[in-house]
Amino acid sequence: MEDRKTIRKWFWVWSFEEEEDWLNEMAMNGWVLESVSLLTYHFARCEPGEYSVRLEMHSYDETYLSFMKETGAEYIGRMAMWIYFRKKTADGPFDLFSDIDSRIRHLDKISKMLAAVGAANLLIGIANSFSPARLGWINLLCATLLMYSLGRIHGKKEALERERLLHE
Amino acid sequence: MSEGFALTESTYYILLSLVKPRHGYGIMQLTEELSGGRVHLAAGTLYGALNALSAKGWIIQLPTDDESRRKEYRLTAKGLQALKIEVARLRELADNGERILREV
Numbered sequence: 460m461e462d463r464k465t466i467r468k469w470f471w472v473w474s475f476e477e478e479e480d481w482l483n484e485m486a487m488n489g490w491v492l493e494s495v496s497l498l499t500y501h502f503a504r505c506e507p508g509e510y511s512v513r514l515e516m517h518s519y520d521e522t523y524l525s526f527m528k529e530t531g532a533e534y535i536g537r538m539a540m541w542i543y544f545r546k547k548t549a550d551g552p553f554d555l556f557s558d559i560d561s562r563i564r565h566l567d568k569i570s571k572m573l574a575a576v577g578a579a580n581l582l583i584g585i586a587n588s589f590s591p592a593r594l595g596w597i598n599l600l601c602a603t604l605l606m607y608s609l610g611r612i613h614g615k616k617e618a619l620e621r622e623r624l625l626h627e
Numbered sequence: 628m629s630e631g632f633a634l635t636e637s638t639y640y641i642l643l644s645l646v647k648p649r650h651g652y653g654i655m656q657l658t659e660e661l662s663g664g665r666v667h668l669a670a671g672t673l674y675g676a677l678n679a680l681s682a683k684g685w686i687i688q689l690p691t692d693d694e695s696r697r698k699e700y701r702l703t704a705k706g707l708q709a710l711k712i713e714v715a716r717l718r719e720l721a722d723n724g725e726r727i728l729r730e731v
Contacts, residue, residue, distance in 0.1 A: 555671035
């Protein structure tokens with residue numbers, strides 16, 4: 460029986476929760492995430508349900524990683540702006556966010572990144588539209604997609620803010 | 628999160644935990660213990676709150692000679708004051724609730 464497997468999979472930025480659900484489903488089926496590379500997930504065999512897996516958008520921050528380690532979470536790796544952690548379920552519940560405010564802050568972080576990359580693509584796209592190569596449309600397409608992502612993330616944030624009106 | 632506003636449950640338990648010096652995991656454990664397992668502080672939420680509370684001057688990170696050791700935090704005088712105000716506010720809420728519900 461194989462001890463390792465690699466799956467290539469694509470998730471849109473607004474489906475990071477689905478990505479996390481999928482990784483936990485894999486762990487429930489005896490495959491825990493061991494490392495990540497571009498659009499690629501590497502799994503190792505584990506006892507079914509032995510681990511919980513969590514992911515979040517976080518810029519490079521050594522202090523945060525050592526803080527997470529102190530709390531018993533194991534850092535798996537980074538894929539672009541996303542970092543992945545796991546923790547044995549026997550060591551207690553594992554969440555990255557436990558209140559609405561910090562979930563909203565996380566979505567804000569994602570929005571800022573999308574807006575920055577989106578604006579850069581828009582500018583490059585406009586500039587390239589006047590260049591002889593005429594490849595500006597690629598950047599404009601990227602910018603459109605990033606703005607759409609921004610809208611999806613904003614929708615999630617609004618739902619949380621409505622909830623925040625009544626409780627924390 | 629200015630003076631005069633209600634603290635979040637997370638902030639309240641973090642401040643309460645830091646009356647004595649504690650590291651992150653210690654705060655998570657004490658919060659869970661004090662609330663009888665009801666309040667669970669997630670690591671990312673706690674990290675954000677510790678940074679915000681430090682910036683506000685309500686807690687300080689204690690200096691360590693060994694970089695590899697877990698970082699400990701403690702309440703400042705300003706933090707203690709905020710905590711006392713919050714306890715008084717919570718007592719008012721609970722007292723009013725009990726008084727009015729007694730008449731129902």
